[in-house]
Amino acid sequence: MALEYYLVLSALLFTIGVIGVLVRRNAIIIFMCIELMLNAANLAFVAISRNLGETTGQVFVFFVMAVAAAEVAIGLAIIVSVFKHRQTINVDEINALKG
């Protein structure tokens, strides 16, 4: 299976994630779309790593996953505390830095 197919699939998944961030107003779904984009990057990492016959790409995927886990934990905690203050997670309504 040629590298092009994996990279094109990765680009499509990334694009769907970008469209999701632009279209949806629900903060949790925007977060899921960010995960989608990170996963698309992971797919490109692994595909290119296989193509070059190296393991380094998979190590980077490991780091990306660790950062994604930290990001999700922090982000969801922020969403929960914002929801407690404002009773909404619609990003259009969350427009003030001062709660």
Added chain:
Amino acid sequence: MNAEQILFILFGAVSLIGAVSVISFRHPIYSALSLVVTFFAQAGLFVLLGAHFVAAVQVIVYAGAIMVLFLFVIMLLNLGTLSAKGPIGPKLKGFAVILGILLAIEGIYIAVNSASDTAVAAAESATGTTTTYDIGKLLFSEYLLPFEVTSLILLAALIGVIVLVKRESQEEN
């Protein structure tokens, strides 16, 4: 058409359908479950690429831990009643889709071009599987410092989350 191509098309189609479902379902629970489907399909793609360790970590960390966190928060906030209101207008939506299509064309262009650049390397490299032993050796020798920094990031995230939640409970009291 050999088995690898069939499996690639299968997993690729499932992951794309899952990804589209994530952004099109109204209710966040359905989006989260679609995201699980996408993650599993991507784990299948990783197995096809010979990255068994990454596939296992994908299922355990993403489809397991991270998605449980998402579902937990969705259920905690009880968002089903709130999710319906406030969709953006069709004009903005069309603009976003056009931007997305442009980005996709750009990405595919780069993907095809960069793939032809590395085609020489592909011819000589063996397309074998990567064992966990290889990854572990690389992780604890060449990338030891980034590995330790990663643990610091996780510690910082842990403390940050505790502080965020603790302040909330104090204000309520």
